[in-house]
Amino acid sequence: MENGMLNEQGPQKARSVIDIRGLSLTFETNDGPVHALSNVDLDIREGEFVSFIGPSGCGKTTLLRVIADLEKPTGGEITVNGVTPEEARLARAYGYVFQSSALYPWRTIADNVALPLEIMGLSASERKERIARNLDLVNLGGFERKYPWQLSGGMQQRASIARALAVEPHLLLMDEPFGALDEIVRDHLNEQLLKLWAKTDKTVVFVTHSIPEAVFLSTKIVVLFPRPGRIYDVIESDLPRDRTLDIRETPEFLKIAHRVREGLRAGHSYEDS
Numbered sequence: 708m709e710n711g712m713l714n715e716q717g718p719q720k721a722r723s724v725i726d727i728r729g730l731s732l733t734f735e736t737n738d739g740p741v742h743a744l745s746n747v748d749l750d751i752r753e754g755e756f757v758s759f760i761g762p763s764g765c766g767k768t769t770l771l772r773v774i775a776d777l778e779k780p781t782g783g784e785i786t787v788n789g790v791t792p793e794e795a796r797l798a799r800a801y802g803y804v805f806q807s808s809a810l811y812p813w814r815t816i817a818d819n820v821a822l823p824l825e826i827m828g829l830s831a832s833e834r835k836e837r838i839a840r841n842l843d844l845v846n847l848g849g850f851e852r853k854y855p856w857q858l859s860g861g862m863q864q865r866a867s868i869a870r871a872l873a874v875e876p877h878l879l880l881m882d883e884p885f886g887a888l889d890e891i892v893r894d895h896l897n898e899q900l901l902k903l904w905a906k907t908d909k910t911v912v913f914v915t916h917s918i919p920e921a922v923f924l925s926t927k928i929v930v931l932f933p934r935p936g937r938i939y940d941v942i943e944s945d946l947p948r949d950r951t952l953d954i955r956e957t958p959e960f961l962k963i964a965h966r967v968r969e970g971l972r973a974g975h976s977y978e979d980s
C-alpha cells in the first residue's frame with residue numbers, strides 16, 4: 708500500500724522544499740552492511756507538517772540527518788530548497804531540534820539562543836531582538852537569565868526550539884523533540900508547536916514514535932518500514948489545519964490513526980519488542 712487519500716486542502720501546489728528520489732544509504736559496519744534507507748521517494752512542499760513514524764531502526768533519524776546534510780546518501784537524489792543538502796546547510800536553510808535539548812549548561816537560555824547568531828556574525832542589538840522575539844514565540848519570555856538546569860524538561864525543549872527558530876529558517880527539522888516528556892507536557896507542547904507553525908508558516912519535518920502525536924500534528928504522515936528502511940505508506944491528512952487536542956476524539960482522527968497503526972503493525976517484528 709503506497710500513497711493514500713488525496714488531500715483536497717493540502718498545499719499540493721506549493722513550492723517543493725524537499726525532493727527525494729530513489730535515495731539509499733548503506734552504513735558499512737564490522738558486521739557487514741546496514742541498509743538504513745532503500746529507494747526512498749518523497750516530496751515535501753512549503754508549509755507542510757510532515758511526520759516520519761515507524762518501528763525502531765526503520766531509518767527515521769537517518770532520513771532527517773540526510774536532509775540536514777549530517778549523513779551522506781550512498782545512492783539517489785535529494786534537493787533541499789532546490790539545492791544540495793550541503794548548500795542548504797551552508798545557507799542556513801533549516802533549524803534542527805535534537806531528541807534531547809542539547810543546550811549548553813554553562814550558558815543562560817538567552818546565551819544558548821544567541822549561539823548560532825554569534826556564529827552568523829549578527830550584531831549585539833540584532834541578537835538581542837531575535838532572542839526576545841523567539842523566546843516569546845515559545846512562551847519563554849522572562850527566562851532569559853536562567854540556566855537550562857533551572858528549567859523543566861519541557862521548557863528546555865522549548866528553549867531549543869527557540870534556538871532553532873532564531874536563525875529564521877523556513878524549514879524546521881525535529882527529531883523526537885518531545886519523546887522524553889510525560890504525556891500531559893507533550894500534549895501541551897504539541898498544541899503550542901501547531902500554533903507556532905500556523906503563525907510562522909514554516910515547513911516542519913518531525914520524527915516521532917507516537918501515533919497520536921503524528922496524527923495530531925501532521926498534514927502528511929510517512930510510515931517507514933525497517934530492514935531495509937523504506938517508505939511503506941504516505942498518508943495525506945484531511946483534518947483541518949487549525950486543530951485543538953479535542954480533534955483526537957473524532958472519527959476522522961481515529962481513521963487516520965488506524966491506518967498509521969496498520970502500517971506500524973505490518974513493519975513490526977517481535978525482535979523489536
Ligand SMILES: Nc1ncnc2c1ncn2[C@@H]1O[C@H](COP(=O)(O)OP(=O)(O)OP(=O)(O)O)[C@@H](O)[C@H]1O
Pocket residue numbers: 734735736741742743761762763764765766767768769770936
Ligand atoms: N552511524 C551509523 N553506523 C552504522 N549503522 C547506523 C548508523 N546510524 C544508524 N545506523 C543503523 O541504521 C538503521 C536506521 O537507524 P535510525 O537511527 O535512522 O533509525 P530510527 O528509525 O530513527 O530508530 P529509532 O526509532 O530507534 O530512533 C539502524 O539499523 C541503525 O542501527
